[in-house]
Amino acid sequence: MTEIRLANVTKTYAGGQTAVDAVDLTIHDGEFFVLLGPSGCGKSTTLRMIAGLEPISSGDLFIGERRMNEVDPKDRDLAFVFQNYALFPHLTVKGNLTFGMKLRGVPGPEQERRLAEVTVMLGLAPYLDRKPGQLSGGQRQRVALGRALLRDPVAFLLDEPLSNLDAKLRAQMRTELVKLHRRVGRTIIHVTHDQIEAMTMADRICIMHDGKVAQVGAPMEVYRNPADTFVATFTGSPPMNLVQGRLENGAVHFAEATLPLDARTGAGEVTVGFRPEDLSLAALPNRLPIQASVVAVETLGADAILVASLAGGQEIGMRVAADTQLEPGSPVSVHLDPNRLRLFDRQTGKAIARMA
């Protein structure tokens, strides 16, 4: 079992600014773990600290049982794939792939055998004699992956490896990465700002915000039960609707609607959250009707987003059928599934315990 564990890991730069703030994480053996967050949230720094490319300011990093803080990057037995691939421009694909093996003194026949294995796996055989400059983005990406695979490491660290590819290739590489993960069975820590990447590939997602861990969990758990309003709006497209509401007399009041709560006591200002797909135009049983007026219908092809304005002027998005025809300005009644409603503290943004 080679678990990767971060205990209270902090990164502070010379200027005094904190990039990563007391992060606790445990990444299980063989897991596809995604670090997700907007740029500047500290996710890449966290990854680079795990790799040993950045020194850890305080806290401990364990790989297996061993504390790795001061261990040289090459002895951590990790492979890193850089966002811009970091291929050696003066070497051929073959030279790039065998660079590490040569350095570690792997015998020639063994080098050839492993090289052949990886080139077949990644379909790189026709390009072995080309230089990185003569390859497309996707091919370079595969060379970078190949270089990582040839290390046969405990874990693969991928720093936004798909962000330089065009949309179509990115979708294709997502699938390939998942397949690859299944095949090699090693831990992958994948850093991305793209929530679709995170949702589609991850076993577990860690969402980071301002250097802190906002939430860790399986993709659907993070999606359904965001720990705070940041996670709620960072995941999902369009994001979760957040509406101002008030908790009073065992019920939540928002936008002229009132929803009685079972076991909740207390009173105060709250933010009410619900996802665009938790609303319907049809009055299904047990749904809470809310009055709104149509602002626009944005057709996406497979479906459409109805933008509606609630009493009080707050706008919400709602997923509707693609052929929905509604006049802007006309009144509409939307129906909310009360079980999917989430409440957040207005001040802290933190989720208030789940509803029954």
Next chain:
Amino acid sequence: MICVGAATFAAAAPTLRAGPPAVDGQPSPQPEDKLFMTAAIAQRDRWFGFAMTLPGLFALVLVVLFPILFTLWTSTSDFTLLKPSNDAFVGLSHYTQAFATPEFRHALSVTLAFVVAVVILEFLVGFAVALALDKVEHGKAVYYLILLFPLLMNPIVVGLIWKMFLHPTLGIVNYVLSLVGIPPVDWLGVPDNAFWTVVAVDIWHQVSFMIVLLLAGLASLPKEPYEAARLEGAGTIRCFFWITLPLMRPVIVVTLLIRLIFAVKTYDIIYIMTRGGPGQATELVSYYIYRRAFVGLDVSQASAMAVILLLAVLALTAWLHRYMRSLAQ
């Protein structure tokens, strides 16, 4: 001229056109008309451009092309300052004679030794300093300023400073050496000493050129390959030979070539410090040419030698140009 050109086009236009007849005697606007108009305007612009650049071109011809052509002419005549009226055409005889002159051949060999020594040593010192400076985080500007000082100085000034520093009896260098018990050295009076002294002064003067260029090259190298290599376990030495050196190749070649071209033409330091002496120990080819022309007054012979030097420099420049073009592709 301009008007005539435009008028010709206008006259040619109707005969070429096969459009509908003109309504009121005037030709109706046609796409072809526009085309002729633009062609005429382009033509006029070209002439205007010529006219505006003409004074500059004239000045260039006067100060650059004329002296070169004049040198070419004198090199093929038997003109000397002793007999200014002598200007009979003698063909390439001065060129063959140049290579037959032992002093010229000697000057060429001294120049070759000087250039090789200066370029190699400056490169090694420059690269070492650039590598060290590349890692500096604080006060880089101060280092730069200090390093650039020699480069900003006039070579004559540099020569004079060092001539005084290295004076056998009055110079500070020998004084400092005497403090630690080393007997005075005749830096410029002994042939071997003089050659290496001149080389050292040139290094002092020009090494910052290498440092600045190589430093710029180092700063522009991508960071990620080094990180990737570090993860693979490459140490500093390996990183240097496996990554830095191959990636720096273009910068290195260009720097070496530029320095080579300038080193071949070195003149001022020699003139101030040694006058080519002692004997001919430091007689570089450009100084020898000067001596031949203005001390020996044999202008034609010196011209031929100057043309030979020019061709050598041209060849180096062409090489540099071609290399840089190949890089751009």
